[in-house]
Amino acid sequence: MLDQYLFIFAQAHEDFRIPELRSIAELHQFPIKIPEDIDVKRPFAVLGLEKEEHARILARRCILVKHVYEFYASATSYEELHEKNRALHARWDKYAADTSFKFFVAGFNQSIPQRRQKDVVESFSYMDFQGKIDMKNPELIMGCFEEYYDKQGTMRHKHEGDGNFREVFFGRLIEDGSARSLVQKFDVKKRAYYGNTSMEAEISLLMVNQTLASPGKVVYDPFIGTGSMAYTTAHFGAFVFGSDIDGRQMRGKENQPGIMRAAAQYGVAERILDLGTFDVTHHPWRCGGFLDAIITDPPYGVRAGAKRLGRRETPRSLRRPISAPSTPRPDDQPYIPPMKLYELSALATDLVLLARYLLRPGGRLVFFLPTVTDEYQEVDIQTMTCEGMELVANSLQDFGVWGRRLVTIRKTTSQDYPPPAFDTAAAPSDDVDGAHVPAHRHFRQKYFQKFRSPTEGDEEGSQRSLSEAIEQVAEDNNLP
Amino acid sequence: MVRLITHNLLACHAKNCNTNNFPLQLKDVQVEQREAEFNPDFLRGFMPRIEWKALVEAAKQVGDTSLPLEQPEMLDDEFLKQLHHVLLEIHIDEGALVCPNCGHVYPIMNGIPNMLLAENEIG
Numbered sequence: 001m002l003d004q005y006l007f008i009f010a011q012a013h014e015d016f017r018i019p020e021l022r023s024i025a026e027l028h029q030f031p032i033k034i035p036e037d038i039d040v041k042r043p044f045a046v047l048g049l050e051k052e053e054h055a056r057i058l059a060r061r062c063i064l065v066k067h068v069y070e071f072y073a074s075a076t077s078y079e080e081l082h083e084k085n086r087a088l089h090a091r092w093d094k095y096a097a098d099t100s101f102k103f104f105v106a107g108f109n110q111s112i113p114q115r116r117q118k119d120v121v122e123s124f125s126y127m128d129f130q131g132k133i134d135m136k137n138p139e140l141i142m143g144c145f146e147e148y149y150d151k152q153g154t155m156r157h158k159h160e161g162d163g164n165f166r167e168v169f170f171g172r173l174i175e176d177g178s179a180r181s182l183v184q185k186f187d188v189k190k191r192a193y194y195g196n197t198s199m200e201a202e203i204s205l206l207m208v209n210q211t212l213a214s215p216g217k218v219v220y221d222p223f224i225g226t227g228s229m230a231y232t233t234a235h236f237g238a239f240v241f242g243s244d245i246d247g248r249q250m251r252g253k254e255n256q257p258g259i260m261r262a263a264a265q266y267g268v269a270e271r272i273l274d275l276g277t278f279d280v281t282h283h284p285w286r287c288g289g290f291l292d293a294i295i296t297d298p299p300y301g302v303r304a305g306a307k308r309l310g311r312r313e314t315p316r317s318l319r320r321p322i323s324a325p326s327t328p329r330p331d332d333q334p335y336i337p338p339m340k341l342y343e344l345s346a347l348a349t350d351l352v353l354l355a356r357y358l359l360r361p362g363g364r365l366v367f368f369l370p371t372v373t374d375e376y377q378e379v380d381i382q383t384m385t386c387e388g389m390e391l392v393a394n395s396l397q398d399f400g401v402w403g404r405r406l407v408t409i410r411k412t413t414s415q416d417y418p419p420p421a422f423d424t425a426a427a428p429s430d431d432v433d434g435a436h437v438p439a440h441r442h443f444r445q446k447y448f449q450k451f452r453s454p455t456e457g458d459e460e461g462s463q464r465s466l467s468e469a470i471e472q473v474a475e476d477n478n479l480p
Numbered sequence: 481m482v483r484l485i486t487h488n489l490l491a492c493h494a495k496n497c498n499t500n501n502f503p504l505q506l507k508d509v510q511v512e513q514r515e516a517e518f519n520p521d522f523l524r525g526f527m528p529r530i531e532w533k534a535l536v537e538a539a540k541q542v543g544d545t546s547l548p549l550e551q552p553e554m555l556d557d558e559f560l561k562q563l564h565h566v567l568l569e570i571h572i573d574e575g576a577l578v579c580p581n582c583g584h585v586y587p588i589m590n591g592i593p594n595m596l597l598a599e600n601e602i603g
Contacts, residue, residue: 218526241486257591260481270516274485274486274593275591276486276490276593278596278597282602284491287529309597309599309602310599311599
């Protein structure tokens with residue numbers, strides 16, 4: 001039999017809350033009951049757990065949990081609330097004699113005037129708590145929360161509508177969420193090393209929780225860039241491997257690589273196992289099946305160029321014969337091989353296949369996929385999964401016309417699979433008349449066309465040539 | 481960086497270099513030792529993925545002969561501590577990894593190996 005706990009969430013990244021709770025419960029191997037009709041837009045949720053200890057674990061690890069209360073009652077009026085609470089007296093009788101306590105009253109989407117806060121507290125006087133009232137360090141904190149409908153955008157007086165709440169919740173505080181402070185700790189602006197593509201702290205923490213990172217696990221980021229997720233992954237005890245086709249991203253300008261400097265700042269340098277400069281489509285891993293998770297934010301080709309080794313298709317007549325680079329080069333610089341664009345949907349498909357090869361059974365792939373909001377369909381994510389790889393979660397971070405989805409995929413098979421061929425031609429061909437094209441395919445072109453449909457009247461020609469021109473420039477400046 | 485655990489996982493991946501492409505030989509390496517936290521569960525879990533002979537040989541090249549020539553069946557604490565040291569605490573910061581088959585030189589700079597292939601080496 002599961003007990004009920006009242007969870008109060010931070011008002012951010014609603015779509016990530018449930019996957020995060022499920023992941024941390026799975027990591028610690030305890031059941032969690034989440035109502036099927038849960039409305040994730042609301043900051044309150046009553047969830048089922050076996051014991052208080054599990055609630056504490058969630059409060060200490062989940063980034064989006066602000067408080068966890070033992071749930072006593074919820075109602076749409078105080079009469080109803082008190083009636084339910086009276087019936088539960090066996091729960092709180094034990095605190096009545098001499099436990100120091102305080103009552104906490106708060107409104108959501110509404111500030112409650114102090115006078116009425118006092119009235120609310122006094123309305124609980126039948127509980128007859130005799131202990132000392134202690135506002136600083138009480139042994140017991142009782143919380144009463146009034147949730148109001150969002151009235152944003154309407155003109156009203158601060159306290160107008162006070163008391164007309166949607167629902168009121170009452171319970172006993174078990175623990176305040178303590179993982180949220182990590183958002184400050186990993187603030188990119190305070191980091192010793194970062195770049196223009198560094199992932200914001202809160203999201204990188206949410207990503208790590210999806211990987212089930214814990215001490216002794218091995219997690220790999222194949223597009224590590226400036227290492228944003230490496231620090232948060234290592235913070236939770238896991239070892240990190242990282243690679244990037246562009247070594248400059250990992251190194252920065254000083255002798256000691258930038259990622260190692262930032263890792264040292266967080267005290268996790270020893271958990272960064274190693275970094276390597278290579279293209280994941282031509283990777284040097286000797287074998288598969290040795291990773292517990294892959295965590296990555298692949299390049300979309302917008303801010304960071306999505307590149308892989310190889311030369312872009314040119315007419316046969318213009319091709320130069322391929323030969324070994326002359327060494328040493330006259331300018332004494334390390335040889336930089338040519339690179340070509342890596343189309344996002346091909347990259348995503350390859351990434352899932354690579355994960356199936358590199359992960360242990362039960363291991364997870366966690367990555368972001370940008371999608372065009374109007375074109376997105378549920379099936380887009382399913383088309384990326386393959387035999388032995390199962391979708392666990394899919395959370396949207398909405399930016400309006402586009403968004404990015406944090407996709408979590410679990411390796412369900414214990415069979416060994418060969419490494420992927422990274423053969424882009426094998427990707428399903430698009431432009432079949434009437435067929436749905438995944439909303440992340442050709443994301444780069446769509447982004448630079450400002451997500452206008454290519455069939456939008458006369459502009460079509462000019463837009464297309466512009467995006468081609470951008471692409472041409474990007475490729476001509478063939479930097480890694 | 482470039483710890484021996486990583487060295488044990490890297491093979492030459494140039495086009496048509498499929499045999500005798502592991503382990504990569506250590507060349508002109510500068511080695512440093514840095515302490516790491518001991519996690520016996522991690523070591524036990526990772527053991528099956530280790531190519532033992534390659535690890536013993538690489539450890540010998542950087543001056544550590546503490547590992548037995550055969551992978552032991554009994555994983556006692558003393559052995560795990562030696563394994564921990566060899567896998568995680570020996571760092572190659574400069575030098576190169578060289579493919580024993582095709583001779584490709586993968587340089588290591590400030591602890592990061594450059595494993596990029598040239599145009600003529602990719603399939």
